[in-house]
Amino acid sequence: MAGHERSERRIVIMKNTIKVERAIKNITQADLADLIGVSRQTINTIESNKYVPSTVLALKISRIFGKPVNEIFELDADD
Numbered sequence: 001m002a003g004h005e006r007s008e009r010r011i012v013i014m015k016n017t018i019k020v021e022r023a024i025k026n027i028t029q030a031d032l033a034d035l036i037g038v039s040r041q042t043i044n045t046i047e048s049n050k051y052v053p054s055t056v057l058a059l060k061i062s063r064i065f066g067k068p069v070n071e072i073f074e075l076d077a078d079d
Contacts, residue, residue: 014049015049015073016049032061035064036060
C-alpha cells in the first residue's frame with residue numbers, strides 16, 4: 001500500500017533498582033507492597049522487569065525511597 005506506514009509494537013524495557021533500594025532500607029517485597037497498596041507479586045514483577053509500573057505507582061515507589069523516579073527507573077538504552 002503506497003503511503004501506508006506499518007506500525008510496529010515495541011516492547012519497552014525499564015530497568016530498576018528497587019531490589020537494591022529495598023536492601024538499603026531493609027524492607028521486603030511484602031513490606032514495600034503494603035506501603036504503596038499493591039500485592040507482593042506486583043513488586044516482584046516490577047523488580048524482574050516483567051511489568052512497567054504506571055506513573056502513579058512509580059511515583060509512590062520513589063517517594064518511599066526518597067529518590068527521584070529517574071534514579072530508580074531507567075529506560076533501556078534502545079528506548
